[in-house]
Amino acid sequence: MIAAPGQTVALVVFGASALGFGVAVFRTKSMVRSALALLGSMSAVGGLFLALETEFLGVLQLMMMATEMTIMAIFMVMFMMDPGGLGQMDMTHQKRAAVTAGVVGGLIAVALSALPSWAAVVVAAPAPSVQLHDLGIELMSRSMLIFETAGLAILVAMIVATTIALAEKQP
Amino acid sequence: MSGPLLLLTMISGVYLLAVLEEWSATGRLSLSTPVVRGLAQLSRESLVPRKPDRLLFELAPALLLLAALLAAAVLPLAPGLMAVDLATGALFVNAALAYVMVALVMAGWAPDAAYALIGGWRFLGQLIAYSMLIVMPLTAVAMRAQSLSTTDIAASQAVLWNVLTQPLGFVLFWLAAMALAFVPPFDLPVALGELAGGVFAEYTGVRLAILRLARLVLVLTLALAIVVFFLGGWLGALLPGWAWTGVKTLAVAALMLAAGRYVPRLSPDALLEWAWKLGIPLALVNIVWVGITLLAVSK
Amino acid sequence: MSPLVLALLVGAGLFGIGLYGALSQTNLVMIMMGIELMLGGALVNLVAFWRYLHPDVYSGQVFVLVVMTAMAVEMAVGFAVGIARFRARGSVEMEEAVDLKG
Numbered sequence: 001m002i003a004a005p006g007q008t009v010a011l012v013v014f015g016a017s018a019l020g021f022g023v024a025v026f027r028t029k030s031m032v033r034s035a036l037a038l039l040g041s042m043s044a045v046g047g048l049f050l051a052l053e054t055e056f057l058g059v060l061q062l063m064m065m066a067t068e069m070t071i072m073a074i075f076m077v078m079f080m081m082d083p084g085g086l087g088q089m090d091m092t093h094q095k096r097a098a099v100t101a102g103v104v105g106g107l108i109a110v111a112l113s114a115l116p117s118w119a120a121v122v123v124a125a126p127a128p129s130v131q132l133h134d135l136g137i138e139l140m141s142r143s144m145l146i147f148e149t150a151g152l153a154i155l156v157a158m159i160v161a162t163t164i165a166l167a168e169k170q171p
Numbered sequence: 172m173s174g175p176l177l178l179l180t181m182i183s184g185v186y187l188l189a190v191l192e193e194w195s196a197t198g199r200l201s202l203s204t205p206v207v208r209g210l211a212q213l214s215r216e217s218l219v220p221r222k223p224d225r226l227l228f229e230l231a232p233a234l235l236l237l238a239a240l241l242a243a244a245v246l247p248l249a250p251g252l253m254a255v256d257l258a259t260g261a262l263f264v265n266a267a268l269a270y271v272m273v274a275l276v277m278a279g280w281a282p283d284a285a286y287a288l289i290g291g292w293r294f295l296g297q298l299i300a301y302s303m304l305i306v307m308p309l310t311a312v313a314m315r316a317q318s319l320s321t322t323d324i325a326a327s328q329a330v331l332w333n334v335l336t337q338p339l340g341f342v343l344f345w346l347a348a349m350a351l352a353f354v355p356p357f358d359l360p361v362a363l364g365e366l367a368g369g370v371f372a373e374y375t376g377v378r379l380a381i382l383r384l385a386r387l388v389l390v391l392t393l394a395l396a397i398v399v400f401f402l403g404g405w406l407g408a409l410l411p412g413w414a415w416t417g418v419k420t421l422a423v424a425a426l427m428l429a430a431g432r433y434v435p436r437l438s439p440d441a442l443l444e445w446a447w448k449l450g451i452p453l454a455l456v457n458i459v460w461v462g463i464t465l466l467a468v469s470k
Numbered sequence: 471m472s473p474l475v476l477a478l479l480v481g482a483g484l485f486g487i488g489l490y491g492a493l494s495q496t497n498l499v500m501i502m503m504g505i506e507l508m509l510g511g512a513l514v515n516l517v518a519f520w521r522y523l524h525p526d527v528y529s530g531q532v533f534v535l536v537v538m539t540a541m542a543v544e545m546a547v548g549f550a551v552g553i554a555r556f557r558a559r560g561s562v563e564m565e566e567a568v569d570l571k572g
Contacts, residue, residue: 015477038272055259064560066269073276076365079552079556093495105489109482113479121522161549
């Protein structure tokens with residue numbers, strides 16, 4: 001069975017732009033452009049989620065990634081001596097190993113995607129309002145422990161991050 | 172509904188808001204002011220800074236306008252009168268408005284100017300302050316409506332508006348909306364006296380016109396969001412639904428623009444302190460309060 | 471090619487690019503960008519599997535929420551460590567972070 005052709009087209013468009021922006025992250029010399037290219041990639045992934053009819057996850061991805069990537073941009077500007085990328089300095093190391101690892105890892109992932117014979121592709125997904133309701137019920141009943149653990153992990157991370165980042169008290 | 176009709180509604184709303192803003196600023200009520208000022212702005216010289224990040228420089232005004240329009244697209248003017256009816260409308264409003272911050276940070280970074288850069292990063296600090304205060308009242312509102320769809324949220328206020336059942340959430344959402352739209356007293360990114368215009372200072376000509384238009388659209392969109400989520404949307408007697416929405420939205424937007432003239436600007440650390448030490452506990456109290464009242468009412 | 475395989479290829483591509491980035495960059499923030507790309511690839515795969523193989527079981531979406539939570543938590547703690555390191559040493563270049571002391 002094949003899904004609606006509009007969905008496949010949207011999938012290809014969003015997927016290609018996610019990959020294109022992902023490549024742009026590491027090709028540009030400007031740090032802020034890297035962070036914003038990553039935002040473009042993650043937004044394309046969010047659009048991909050919307051195309052795959054998981055409306056809640058797509059909207060959540062778009063919302064979270066805007067804030068996260070801009071915070072990455074400000075950290076770049078804080079830490080780097082040349083955030084504009086005008087100095088033409090090469091900020092990479094072990095290039096050959098990295099390219100080999102990336103290509104080999106990518107090829108293994110591609111092989112694992114394309115070679116197995118997946119089950120028949122289901123066509124009907126629930127309506128967005130039904131999905132939202134059922135996801136909420138799932139989170140609150142069966143996956144409650146996971147949900148609470150994630151919430152606790154976020155709280156601990158907030159406390160940890162604030163404590164680490166506080167400047168040491170001057171004597 | 173039909174796209175051109177909604178676009179026309181947005182344009183007329185922005186026009187009326189510009190007239191109201193001019194009235195509250197100078198005391199002169201004149202219906203031709205936006206056209207005159209807009210044409211004057213478009214005809215001015217368009218300067219580009221010496222070494223900008225050209226791509227981001229051009230992209231920032233367009234992204235600001237796009238973010239505001241996307242947020243307005245999921246808000247209903249009347250039952251069925253909206254651009255896109257998403258099942259997660261309330262969350263999508265929040266997601267679209269997050270890109271306002273991306274646009275302002277781009278606009279701060281791109282011109283390669285000191286004050287613009289500071290303005291942009293200060294808006295990021297402002298986002299840390301208002302971001303929770305936007306989402307938590309929306310959570311309480313969605314609890315009452317038992318749905319994230321904006322139409323359902325507006326329809327759930329048929330008995331009593333949310334401003335009366337969740338007043339704490341209303342106040343917090345209003346203040347956070349003012350901070351999101353960077354209207355005074357939360358206008359850190361475009362502080363006129365402090366940062367010499369901040370983020371908008373390096374833009375001229377057509378791009379500044381787009382930025383100013385985008386800011387008006389943003390204020391109008393946030394006023395519409397306040398009306399839909401807390402003031403009953405299209406509900407009201409005598410007038411048809413869309414008329415009520417228009418009246419309420421313009422009143423809220425005019426109040427948002429006028430209130431800042433009488434309050435001094437908050438410094439960034441004071442804003443963050445008040446938002447996190449006072450605002451977020453109050454937002455949590457609001458959620459608990461709404462939960463208790465909903466359980467009591469359903470008994 | 472079924473849409474499932476197309477989505478999985480997108481996830482595989484993001485993973486490969488992220489792996490290259492995480493290994494080749496010297497700056498902490500750029501390494502984290504690579505990690506974010508890898509996690510993004512994993513998210514795409516999860517959503518594709520949910521949509522095309524099991525749209526009635528919501529564990530897939532819960533897994534996506536957990537991965538998003540992990541992304542946010544990792545970024546927060548990572549940047550806090552970066553701030554601490556920057557205060558101690560003046561840079562966050564990983565090439566210089568080879569000593570245990572300090």
